[in-house]
Amino acid sequence: MMFLLTLLLAAQIAPQSADLPNRQPQLATDGIRLALTYGAADRVFFAESKDAGKSWSKPVVVSSQGKLSLGLKRGPRIAMTPQAIVISAVVGKQGRGADGDLLAWRSTDGGKTWSAGRAINDVPSAAREGLHTMAAGGKGTLFAAWLDLRGKGTRLYGSTSSDGGATWSPNILVYESPSGSVCECCHPTAAIDAQGRIFVMFRNSFDGNRDMYLVRSDDGAKTFGPAAKLGAGTWKLNACPADGGALQVDRDGKPLSVWRREGEVFYSTGPDLEQRIGAGKHPILATTPRGPVLAWMEGKALKVRAPGQKDATTLDSEAAYPSMVTLPTGTVVLAWERGGTIVVKGLD
16 A cells, blocks of 8 residues: 655744754654654753644753754754663763763653763763764663764764663774774764664765765674675765765664765665665655655755655755654654754654
8 A cells, every 4th residue: 555645733843042943853752652852052952742743842951061062963862762761962061073972861750850961982072073873672772873083083883771871881893994984974873673683874984985884783782793885886075975864674674774875865775775766965764564754855855755655745845954753653753953943743
């Protein structure tokens, strides 16, 4: 059966003032509630919805400590576990890449109150680039990965939590490029399947090329296997495109990814496989029983394509940095920036 795009009622979360725009929304769900985090100036916010995103609680300040990394996918991330809701972000005393630690805050009362931030990186300021990812898996497992600057060049490091973000494991090197550095300003993305396997996608910098790669851990992030290049083509580029794509795992444990090469968006189901989606950047995806829903930016227009659709639908002509999740009902919910306001809309 074709997946039909029916636009549901949109909700908006306005900024507290015109000079403090809401930015970088990220969504998560535990199957019952929708959770949202975003940044505004140096503050991290949380809100929840119990009606599939039609209405939202009054946003709560999670943190206002230090200088928050924000912009170009550097905003906060959110995950929900049986023990807690966890939000992560990079914060420093000086900010702007001069310093910064990846902090995790947790709430055990549904987001009403939040703990103090706990540093995930175990070398001070190693996460100062500000780009990171966080994913939740079965039995409350959390995995965070970030672009790390503890040594020469940029590497990919990670850490796990088995108690809902209360404590984090010693940092592990996920990947280092033979060329000396991974891509310096493209965010990584992580996903955990039902068996607990951890997948991490990142943009490499290897022999002058800036292509997407995928690594996997079968032992809870104690070790990671070799990195596999995604896509049949390659991108010769002596620069960073600041675009890390998105990664999900389907019900069969297959990693699905969407990413940009040059000015085009590609969808991939494994190494050397790619399907051109169209012109654009900052792509995301969500899995559904009928197949993946893909969304991306074409200029300032937010495009979305559902399974069975040949052509994309434009959701908003003035959007930026979308996020997307799937509810158990099959409804897909998107959030994005529009002129300092967070817009949330469901698709059925």
